[in-house]
Amino acid sequence: MAHQTIRTLYHYINGEKVVGRSGRMGDVYNPATGDVCAKLPLASKAEVAQAIQVARDALPAWASTPPLQRARILMKFRELVLQHQDEIAQTMSQEHGKTLPDSLGDLTRGLEVVEFATGIPHLLKGDFCENVANVVDSYSLRQPVGVCVGITPFNFPAMVPLWMFPIALACGNTFVLKPSEKVPTTSLLLADLLTQAGLPHGVFNVVNGEKEAVDALLTSPDVAAVSFVGSTPVGEYIYRVGCEHGKRVQALCGAKNHLVVMPDADMNQVVDAIIGSAYGSAGERCMAISVVVPVGEETAQRLREQLIPRIQGLKIGAYTDKTVEMGPLITAQHLQKVKGYVDIGVQEGAELVVDGRGVQVAGGEKGFFLGGCLFDHVKPTMRIYLEEIFGPVLSLVRVNSYAEAVQLINVHEYGNGAAIFTRDGDCARNFTHTVNIGMVGVNVPIPVPVAYNSFGGWKRSLFGDHSIHGAEGVHFYTRLKTITTRWTTGLRGAQFHFKGGS
Ligand code: NAD
Numbered sequence: 001m002a003h004q005t006i007r008t009l010y011h012y013i014n015g016e017k018v019v020g021r022s023g024r025m026g027d028v029y030n031p032a033t034g035d036v037c038a039k040l041p042l043a044s045k046a047e048v049a050q051a052i053q054v055a056r057d058a059l060p061a062w063a064s065t066p067p068l069q070r071a072r073i074l075m076k077f078r079e080l081v082l083q084h085q086d087e088i089a090q091t092m093s094q095e096h097g098k099t100l101p102d103s104l105g106d107l108t109r110g111l112e113v114v115e116f117a118t119g120i121p122h123l124l125k126g127d128f129c130e131n132v133a134n135v136v137d138s139y140s141l142r143q144p145v146g147v148c149v150g151i152t153p154f155n156f157p158a159m160v161p162l163w164m165f166p167i168a169l170a171c172g173n174t175f176v177l178k179p180s181e182k183v184p185t186t187s188l189l190l191a192d193l194l195t196q197a198g199l200p201h202g203v204f205n206v207v208n209g210e211k212e213a214v215d216a217l218l219t220s221p222d223v224a225a226v227s228f229v230g231s232t233p234v235g236e237y238i239y240r241v242g243c244e245h246g247k248r249v250q251a252l253c254g255a256k257n258h259l260v261v262m263p264d265a266d267m268n269q270v271v272d273a274i275i276g277s278a279y280g281s282a283g284e285r286c287m288a289i290s291v292v293v294p295v296g297e298e299t300a301q302r303l304r305e306q307l308i309p310r311i312q313g314l315k316i317g318a319y320t321d322k323t324v325e326m327g328p329l330i331t332a333q334h335l336q337k338v339k340g341y342v343d344i345g346v347q348e349g350a351e352l353v354v355d356g357r358g359v360q361v362a363g364g365e366k367g368f369f370l371g372g373c374l375f376d377h378v379k380p381t382m383r384i385y386l387e388e389i390f391g392p393v394l395s396l397v398r399v400n401s402y403a404e405a406v407q408l409i410n411v412h413e414y415g416n417g418a419a420i421f422t423r424d425g426d427c428a429r430n431f432t433h434t435v436n437i438g439m440v441g442v443n444v445p446i447p448v449p450v451a452y453n454s455f456g457g458w459k460r461s462l463f464g465d466h467s468i469h470g471a472e473g474v475h476f477y478t479r480l481k482t483i484t485t486r487w488t489t490g491l492r493g494a495q496f497h498f499k500g501g502s
Contacts (some may be wrong), residue, residue, distance in 0.1 A: 004105060005026040005294065006037060006039060006068060007037060007038040007185070008010035008038070008039050008186065008207075009038050009039065009040045009041065009042060009188065009208065010041065010094070010188070011029070011047065011051070011174070011206060011207050011208055011307075012042060012187075012188055012191040012192070012204075012205060012206040012207075013050060013051045013054055013164030013205045013206075013207070013285075014054045014200065014201045014202045014205065015199075015200075015201030015203075015491070016201075016392075017188075017192075018047075020040075020041020020042070020043065020047070020208070021044070021046075021047060022044035024041070024042075024048060024056075024182050025039045025040060025041055025042065025298055026039070026040040026042050026179070026208075026210070027039065027040070027260075028040050028095055028182065028183070028184060028185070029095075029331060029332075029368075030094050030095065030097075030099055031095075031096070031097035031321070031327070031328040031329060031331065031367060031368045032094075032317070032319060032327060032328050032364055032369075033318070033364065033367055033369045034320035034332070034364075034365060034367050034368065034376070035311075036314060037094055037095065038095070038184075038185065038282075039183055039210055040184050041209075041417045042209040042212070042213065043207040043208060043212070043216075044211035044212065044213075045212060045213075045215075045216040047207060047209075047213075048176075048207050048209070048213050048216035048217055049206045049216065049220065049341065050221050051069065051176050051207045052147060052176060052217070052220050052223060053222070054201075054205060054282065055147045055174040055175065055176050055202060055203070055205055055222075056146075056174070056222050058200060058203045059144075059146060059147060059173070059174045060069030060173045060361050061200065061265070062169075062173075062174055062200060062203050062304075062494075063143070063144045063172040063173070063282045064172075065172070067120045067121040067124055067170065067172070068121045070120065070169065070170050070450055071117070071118045071119070071121060072118050072172060073169075073194075073197050073198045073199050074117050074118050074166055074169070074170060075118050075196060076113050076197035076338065077114060077187055077193055077194055077197035077199070078111055078114045078115065078118070078478060079165075079197075080193040080196055080197055081093075081107070081111060081114070081193055082111070084216045084219075085104060085107055085296055087189070087408055088158065088186060088189055088415035089103035089104045089106075089107060090103075091185045091186055092106060092107070092183065092186050092321035093147065093157060093327075094319070095182065095183040095184075095185060095317065095324070096154065096155070096157055096159065096182075096183050096187075096327075096330065097282070097318075097327035097329070097330065097367075098281045098282075098284075098327050099319050099324055099325070099326075099327055100322070102117075102280065102281055102327075103319070105156045105183070105481075106107055106156050106157065106159045107158040107162075107423075109159045109451075110156075110158045110160075110161070110162025110163070111158040111160075112450060112451035112471075112483055113160065113163055113166050113451040113469050114162065114166045115168065115451065115455060116166075116167070116223055116309070116451040116452050116469065116470070117166035117167045117169070117170040117426065118158055120167075120170035120171065120474075121273045122140070123474050124171065124377065124386065124474070124478070125462065126139055126140045126141035127139060127140050132484070132488075133484055135487060135488065135489065136483050136484060136486045137483075137484070138291070138451040138482065138483065138484045139482070139483050140480055140481065140483070141372075141480075141481055141483070142171070142474070142478035142479065142481070143172070143478060143479055143481055144171050144172035144173040144222040144477065144478060144479075145173060145174060145225045145248065145477060145478065145479050146174075146222075146223075146224030146225070146479060147173070147174050147175070147176065147222055147223050148164075148165075148168045148173045148174070148175050148223075148224060148225045148226075148227065149173065149175070149176050149177075149178070149180045149217045149223050149225070149226045149227070150164040150168075150176075150177045150178065150226075150227050150228075150230075151214055151226065151227070151228045151238065151259060152177070152178070152179050152180055152187075152219070152228075152229055152230070152350070153180050153229050153230040153286075153333070154162075154180040154182040154183045154284075154330050155281070155284045155285060155286065155330075156285075157179070157180070157183040157185075157187070157352070157428065157479040158186050158190070159187035160229045160348055161177055161179060161186075161187050161190065161192075161194045161446045162258050163227075163229070163468045163469050164177075164407070164468065165177060165204060166390050166474040167469060168225075168227075168475060168477045169204060169476050170316070171191075171228055171474060171477040172424070173224075173225075173477055174202065174204070174205075175203070175204050175205065175341055176205045176206075176217065176223075177191075177204070177206045177207075178206075178207055178208070178209060178213050178214060178217060179206065179208065180230075180253065180314075181208060181209065182259055182330055182331065183330075184206075184208050186298035186308075187206050188206055189372075189473055191204055191205070191206045196304065199306065201350055202208065205284070206470075206499065210467040212374050214238070214251055215224065215241070216321045217244050218241045218245060218430075219241070219245050220239065220245075221245070221246075223245075223247060224247060224248065225247055225248040225249070225476065225477065226242045226243075226247050226248070226249045226250075226251075227249075227253040227468065227476070228249070228250070228252065229249050229253075229286075229468070230251075230252075230253065231253060231254050231388070232253040232254040232388070232414075232460050232461070233309075234253075235251035235253035235254075235463055236251070236460075236463060238251050239251040239463035239464060248476065249463070249464050250456075250462070250464035250465075250466045250467075250468060251462065251463040251464055252286075252455070252456060252457065252461070252462050252467075252468060253457070253460065253461050253462060253463065254286070254388040254390075254414060254416075254460070254461060255286045255287065255288075255290075255388060255414050255416035255417060255457065255461050256290055256291060256385075256386075256387075256412055256413075256414045256415055256416075256498040257288060257291070257414075257417040257418060257419075258287050258291045258292075258293055258405075258408065258409050258412070258418045258419075259277070259289045259291070259292050259293065259294045259418070259419045259420075259421065260295065260402075260405045260406075260418070260419070260421070260422075260431070260451050261292060261294045261295065261299055261408075261421050262295050262299070262402065262420065262421060262423075262427060263295060263296050263298065263299045263301055263501045264422055264423045264424055264426065265299075265422050265423065265443075266421070266423070267302055267303065267306060267492070268306075269443065270303065271303070271306045271310060271442075272422045273419075273443075273445035274289060274292060274307065274344055274394070275307075275310050275311070275314075275444065276445065276446075277289040277291075277445035277446045278290065278372075278394040279311070279314055279325070279392045279394075280325075280327050280334045281326075281327070282294060282327055282328065282329055282370070282391060283328050283389070283390065283391045283392040283393065283394075284329065284391065285446070286416055286444070286461075287439070287446045287447070287448055288390075288414065289394070289445055289446070290388070290389060290393070290394060290395065291378075291385065291395050291396075291397055292394060292395070292396050292397070293395075293396075293397050293398075293399055293405045293408060293409075293466070294396065294399075295398065295399055295400070295401065295402055295404075295405055295434060296498055297398065297400075299408055300376075300396065300398045303332055303377055303396070304353065306395065307374060307387070308353060308354060308374065311354045311372040311373075311374050311394075311487070312355075312369065312372075313325040313502070314356055314366075314372045315461065316359055316361055316369055316371055316372075317361050317362075317369075318361070318363070318364055326372070326392065327333065328361075328364070328367045328368040328369045328370075328432055329368045329369070329370055329391055330368065331368060331470045332368055334368070334390070334391070335368040335369075335370060337338075337391075338370060338389055338390070338391030338392075338393060338448070339370065339385055340359055341383070341387070341389045341391070341393060342355070342373055342393060344356060344383050344384060345375050345378070345383075345384040345393075346380065347394075348379075348382040348383065348384065349377075349379075349382075350351055350362065350375040350376070350377055350378045350379070350382060350384060350395070351375065351376045351377045352373065353374045353376050354372060354373055354374040355371075355373060356370050356371025356372050356373045356392060357370065357371070357373070358371070359371035367496055370392060371392070372391060372394075373393040373394070374393075374394050374396070375394070375395045375396065377395070377396070377398065377399075378395035378396060379397070380408060382395065385397060386412075386413075388414070399434070401406075402427060406434055406435060408437060409435050409436075409437065410434075410435060410436050411478060412459075413431050413459060413460045414459060414460055414461045415436055415437045415438055415459035415460070415461050415462075416437070416438060416439065416457035416458075416462075417437060417438070417439045417440070417441070417446065417447055417448075417459030417462040417465050418435050418437040418439075418441070419441035419442070419443075419444060419446075419447060420441070420443075420444075421442070421443055421444050422443070428442045428443075436458055436459065437457070437458055438456050438457035438458045438461065438462065438467070439455065439456075439457065450471070451469055451470065452471075452472045454466075454467035454468060454469055454471060454472035454473065455467055455468050455469055455470075456472070466481070
């Protein structure tokens with residue numbers, strides 16, 4: 001593979017690229033080659049404080065800018081992102097490893113939130129009640145919360161930040177984003193395009209870093225709200241510390257998404273759905289299917305027979321090869337962790353039907369590649385079933401009845417997504433009604449809500465009261481104010497009137 005030059009990255013504060021001053025730098029990898037492709041400054045507490053101060057200073061003018069003017073900047077931003085989408089997708093694929101079409105999809109789903117946010121004048125309209133008492137009127141409106149923070153994961157470098165800041169900005173807040181240190185460049189490119197679109201300096205800022213930067217954001221008295229997307233242990237910490245410091249917090253976390261296959265399901269459709277949703281983006285999606293639950297032995301057998309050749313035939317490689325279906329994992333450490341889970345599954349007694357550990361990728365010998373893996377006869381007590389693996393490792397858990405499948409889902413600690421494949425409307429209706437899961441699919445394996453609905457799981461997949469984007473996003477990034485007015489009739493005597501009537 002071609003030699004990559006190593007870029008030196010920066011923070012983005014007050015409309016400018018800012019060189020890191022902490023003296024600490026991190027490595028950003030190209031996971032397909034295993035090479036470092038960029039050096040990233042890791043912000044100190046003082047650098048984070050500077051970004052927060054800038055966002056705080058920019059707040060009054062931005063909060064009082066008419067919503068339609070704020071929306072017009074987002075319209076311009078959308079155009080600019082589309083003009084630069086190929087460059088952004090290249091960067092995403094280089095740092096993340098996902099295929100180019102997948103990176104473009106990541107960006108497109110994020111842009112849909114921008115499109116939603118451009119409707120903010122309508123979304124911010126309040127309620128008015130006339131004459132709630134004698135000459136008393138009452139109305140409610142929503143105002144920005146203040147300086148908002150986003151802390152984002154590696155797996156969607158564009159979409160997840162875009163779940164947050166377009167709505168926060170449209171609502172009149174200012175923003176400090178701390179993107180994943182593994183895939184930082186996309187956020188820096190987006191920040192620059194916001195400035196080009198006419199966003200006033202200081203309204204949107206990016207600080208790069210790790211725990212030190214996150215802790216500085218979480219404990220600052222000048223931060224009003226924190227949106228987090230990432231793993232459950234970190235999200236639980238963010239939620240607790242953020243709340244202790246008086247912030248509004250939403251933390252969207254880990255997952256173990258089940259797909260139930262009923263005996264009447266269209267098996268070709270099921271297999272296509274599983275291949276895309278379990279192995280697309282190397283299984284590094286919070287809505288990836290990681291557990292398939294065939295109902296009945298015959299269903300399990302048919303499914304297994306069709307799945308095996310498809311998994312063995314997955315085309316694995318670098319994003320630079322357009323024929324590739326699945327890229328590498330994000331880091332060498334994560335590769336070891338996922339391989340470790342495969343070892344654990346074997347030790348626990350599950351049957352490893354397809355073993356992707358020996359995969360060879362020409363030119364990618366140092367890359368973080370793992371082939372698709374399939375376990376059968378996985379039991380609900382096994383760690384490979386209970387824990388989030390976040391890689392291309394799929395478990396088949398065989399059950400004898402629909403009720404058993406629903407019970408499995410409902411007692412699992414995670415509640416992000418679940419799907420059922422069936423031709424039976426009664427069964428599908430019962431499933432959508434019964435499962436304690438935030439996002440449910442019927443013959444749809446990855447039921448990701450669109451921008452004008454809201455995205456969020458249940459149980460330990462989400463801490464906080466609000467899902468993200470859509471109406472829930474507008475609520476999260478605004479505070480309700482209710483005003484009650486009484487205008488006495490005394491002034492009326494002083495007014496001059498046209499004489500009505502005759
Ligand atoms: P992660 O939790 O390791 O990191 C997320 C963010 O938290 C990063 O910005 C990181 O720098 C920061 N962070 C990491 N450790 C920290 C610590 N100890 N203290 C403070 N901050 C810390 O997650 P990841 O590996 O980047 O992403 C994968 C995870 O994200 C998976 O668990 C996946 O399910 C989850 N995810 C969830 C959703 C959802 O909507 N529910 C969406 C995408 C990803």
